[in-house]
Structures are given as C-alpha cells and as structure tokens.
Amino acid sequence: MNKNSFVIQTTNLTKAYGKSGQTKDVVNKVNLAVPQGCIYGFLGPNGAGKSTTMKMLLGLIKPTGGEISILGTPFVSQGKTALNEKSRLTILKQTGSLIESPSYYGHLTGRENLEIICTLKNVPTKEISQVLSIVRMENQQDKKVGHYSLGMKQRLGLASALLGHPKLLLLDEPTNGLDPAGIQEMRELIRSLPENYHMTIMVSSHLLSEIDQMADYVGIINKGQLIFQDSLLRLHTHSKKQLRLRTGNNNRALCVLNENKINCTMDKDFLLFPETSDDETARLISALVQEGISVLRIEEYQKSLEDIFLSLTGKQVSL
Numbered sequence: 001m002n003k004n005s006f007v008i009q010t011t012n013l014t015k016a017y018g019k020s021g022q023t024k025d026v027v028n029k030v031n032l033a034v035p036q037g038c039i040y041g042f043l044g045p046n047g048a049g050k051s052t053t054m055k056m057l058l059g060l061i062k063p064t065g066g067e068i069s070i071l072g073t074p075f076v077s078q079g080k081t082a083l084n085e086k087s088r089l090t091i092l093k094q095t096g097s098l099i100e101s102p103s104y105y106g107h108l109t110g111r112e113n114l115e116i117i118c119t120l121k122n123v124p125t126k127e128i129s130q131v132l133s134i135v136r137m138e139n140q141q142d143k144k145v146g147h148y149s150l151g152m153k154q155r156l157g158l159a160s161a162l163l164g165h166p167k168l169l170l171l172d173e174p175t176n177g178l179d180p181a182g183i184q185e186m187r188e189l190i191r192s193l194p195e196n197y198h199m200t201i202m203v204s205s206h207l208l209s210e211i212d213q214m215a216d217y218v219g220i221i222n223k224g225q226l227i228f229q230d231s232l233l234r235l236h237t238h239s240k241k242q243l244r245l246r247t248g249n250n251n252r253a254l255c256v257l258n259e260n261k262i263n264c265t266m267d268k269d270f271l272l273f274p275e276t277s278d279d280e281t282a283r284l285i286s287a288l289v290q291e292g293i294s295v296l297r298i299e300e301y302q303k304s305l306e307d308i309f310l311s312l313t314g315k316q317v318s319l
C-alpha cells in the first residue's frame with residue numbers, strides 16, 4: 001500500500017493521564033494506518049483507549065507524544081500541533097465526527113438544528129436536504145428533536161457529521177444504545193458511505209460482530225496498545241481450520257510427531273495441527289499407531305473470531 005494513501009497515520013501516538021511520577025499511558029505508542037476509501041473498524045474492550053485516540057485525531061485532546069498525519073498533512077508532531085490554526089481548521093473542515101452522544105436543542109426541529117450546525121461549520125444550508133436524505137430522515141425533519149428516539153438522534157448526529165462533504169468520518173461507537181433494528185440501519189448507512197460519497201470512515205466499537213459486518217480493515221486496541229492491524233480478511237485467516245487430536249500419551253506423541261517432522265503444537269489436552277490434507281492426516285495417525293500410541297479423539301476445529309479476539313486481548317467481547 002502506498003504510504004500516501006493512508007488517510008490517517010500515527011506514529012507512537014501516546015496519551016498519559018495522572019500526576020507526574022504516577023502517570024498511566026491510556027494510549028501507548030499507537031501506530032495507526034487507515035487506508036483511503038475503507039471502513040476502518042477500531043475495536044477494543046471498554047476502557048481500551050478508543051475514544052481517547054479518536055479525540056486526539058480530532059484535536060479535542062492533546063497527545064502526550066507521537067505524530068499524527070491526517071489526509072496526508074502533519075497534524076501533530078512530537079506531541080505538539082504541527083500546523084497553524086488556519087491549516088488545522090482546513091483539515092478539520094474535511095473531517096466529520098460523531099463522538100459521544102451529540103447534544104441538540106430539543107425544542108427545535110431536526111432541520112433547525114442542522115441549520116445551526118451549517119452556520120457553525122460555514123456550510124450552505126442547501127446541503128441539509130442532501131444529508132437528511134442520506135440518513136433517511138426527510139420525513140422526520142420537521143419534528144422537534146426532543147421527541148426523537150435515540151436512533152433518530154444518532155442518525156441526525158450522522159447527518160450533521162456529513163455536512164460539508166467530509167473526506168474523513170470518525171464515528172465513536174455510533175450504534176451504542178440503539179435497538180437491533182436501529183443498529184442494523186446505522187450499520188447499513190455507514191457501509192454505503194465510502195462507495196457512494198468517496199469517504200474514509202474510522203468507526204469504533206467494542207462489538208466484534210459489528211466490526212465484522214461493517215469494516216474492511218481492523219485495528220484492535222487493548223490497554224492502550226494496538227495489538228492487531230490489518231484487513232478483516234487477514235483477521236479471518238487467523239481462524240483457519242485446525243485438526244485436534246487427543247492421544248493416550250500426548251507428550252510421547254509430540255516427540256514421535258516431531259521425529260517424523262510433522263508440525264504440531266500442544267494445547268491443554270490436545271495436539272493441534274495446522275490445516276492438514278487427508279494424506280497428511282493418515283500419515284500422522286499411522287506414525288502414532290506404529291509407536292503404540294492410542295488415538296482417543298480426532299476432530300476438526302475452527303477458531304471463531306471471538307476466540308481470536310479473546311486470545312489477543314484476554315477479554316471476552318460482547319456479541
């Protein structure tokens with residue numbers, strides 16, 4: 001991948017909290033690389049550092065150290081803002097965000113709230129109809145926001161993030177608190193954006209299933225550290241089928257198999273083999289039987305994405 005095609009790139013991005021001598025890196029030397037035009041799923045358990053990272057990308061929190069480059073322009077260098085205020089605003093103008101539940105004027109309608117945001121963002125009000133149509137809220141635009149459901153409020157938040165045609169959208173847990181139908185609707189909406197509107201989206205979630213259904217790229221953060229970053233496809237290759245075998249004497253079996261140059265590892269009561277052809281399976285069983293080692297159980301085993309997440313983070317993810 002061409003280095004310039006990363007819309008977000010960070011180097012050793014760090015944020016520490018706490019008093020001097022007792023600081024804790026809640027984001028610890030994170031190197032993000034978000035390719036252009038993708039949906040980048042930023043996955044991690046609660047408290048992993050997702051919101052803090054995204055707020056630093058938006059200039060809402062000052063990093064303690066590291067570099068940030070947004071849309072090919074240095075944004076933060078050595079923990080300090082690398083741009084003057086004008087160029088910083090130019091970058092931020094090309095970036096839309098939905099961070100935490102957005103607040104609105106409840107006594108005003110959805111459209112009126114968007115009109116205020118247009119003024120703040122210096123965006124022509126004619127864009128309002130476009131963004132309302134993208135989030136499918138034309139019919140609710142004249143209702144007071146105080147009467148909106150949570151799902152409608154989130155969609156209005158997405159609409160306001162889309163004002164100004166941003167090239168980059170940062171969405172922090174956009175489906176939080178939504179019911180299953182709302183979650184699906186929001187997910188489909190997000191999915192449709194890169195292709196239809198040529199934007200790159202970074203979306204955070206603690207739900208593996210959600211990232212699995214939405215993202216092309218995945219970054220997994222745990223305890224402030226980025227522990228995986230690659231395409232979703234590559235994450236899935238970690239869940240390749242394996243053969244599991246239990247024998248009367250696994251330790252001896254392991255030695256026999258090693259002597260026969262058969263690749264295998266021990267995991268608790270089982271011997272694990274990478275994806276094995278029928279011929280290889282026959283060969284390894286015959287090697288064991290010839291040595292008088294009884295084969296008690298043989299089964300095919302496929303790690304689920306949840307297993308992979310668990311082994312990477314040591315934490316159960318919500319499903």
Ligand SMILES: Nc1ncnc2c1ncn2[C@@H]1O[C@H](COP(=O)(O)OP(=O)(O)OP(=O)(O)O)[C@@H](O)[C@H]1O
Pocket residue numbers: 017018026044045046047048049050051052053206
């Ligand atoms: N202002 C702050 N002062 C001290 N610690 C903070 C502050 N803000 C966040 N933290 C801590 O930083 C860690 C990361 O928080 P962050 O909100 O980034 O996590 P997250 O991955 O977004 O989790 P969640 O999904 O629960 O929001 C947490 O341990 C949190 O308690």
